[in-house]
Amino acid sequence: MKAAPFAYVRPGRLDDVLGELAGGDGKVLAGGQSLVPVLAMRLGRPGTLVDITAVPELTAAGPEQDGYRIGAAVRQRAVEHDRSARAVPLIGMAMPFVGHRELRSRGTVCGSLAHADPAAELPAVACCAQATVELAGPAGRRRMPAEEFVTGAMTTAAGPEDVVVAVTFPHARPGEGFGFAEIARRHGDFALAGVVTRVRVGDDGAVTEARLTGFGISDRAVTRDVTPLLTEHEDDLRPATAALADEVVDTGGDTHGSTGYRRRLFGVLAARELSRALHRARDRKERS
16 A cells, blocks of 8 residues: 655754644654555555655764753664663663664664554654653643553554654663563564663662563553662572562453463563562672
8 A cells, every 4th residue: 555645845944843733734754664654554644744854863873961851853773782871771782673773774763762652662762761752832842751651552642733852761780680571473573572671779788779671562662660679589580580470461362472471471571570670770889
């Protein structure tokens, strides 16, 4: 199937991008890896595609005071190769699972967030890492936590006249460890179930904070504070993560896996990646 007819513009300034989006009939185009299939299947019929890749402020990525900032037009592959992105270990852990290298050469980090597929890796990483999404729209600029930005399957808090400007991931701190794992039918596919973990320990090695985000298990990435789970069940996490799976995995079954199968996947991955993140946190603390 071919896309319905549309106009195409490529402004060079953010103000002009917002001008093109005024009226709500436009759609932002950056990498196109999510949007173009939607257009080809005629699931979306925007009047105008607004290409943002010529706007200089959207094409930069690098460390800033608040963390590692990624502009809306920055390719995933560029982030993958950027040494300064290593200050956010979860990005490096997740990126090889995002599609294939050729797709990451065109796809953008912010585009994946804006598409908000519930089985995608990068929205889950952003939620677990407590990243901040920056938006521009008719009312000006605003920032919001990634957890608030993604509101449902393929749905975000961005309005039809808004554009995602950037996302900022906090740098890892001493005493923090991370985990990432997913199960998919084939490498590069969206996850049947996936888990992102972040654990922080104090000077004595005791857990002070633990967060877990599951993806592919609901209509969006689901994040929980699991600090009590680690402090009370560190030596035997599996029963506790199985109980957590019963709570958070609410997606219906499909031809690739039932709800029960996804709960088992989630429970096993959660126990393993929490344990790994804890050991990495203690190692980092000892080296700092």
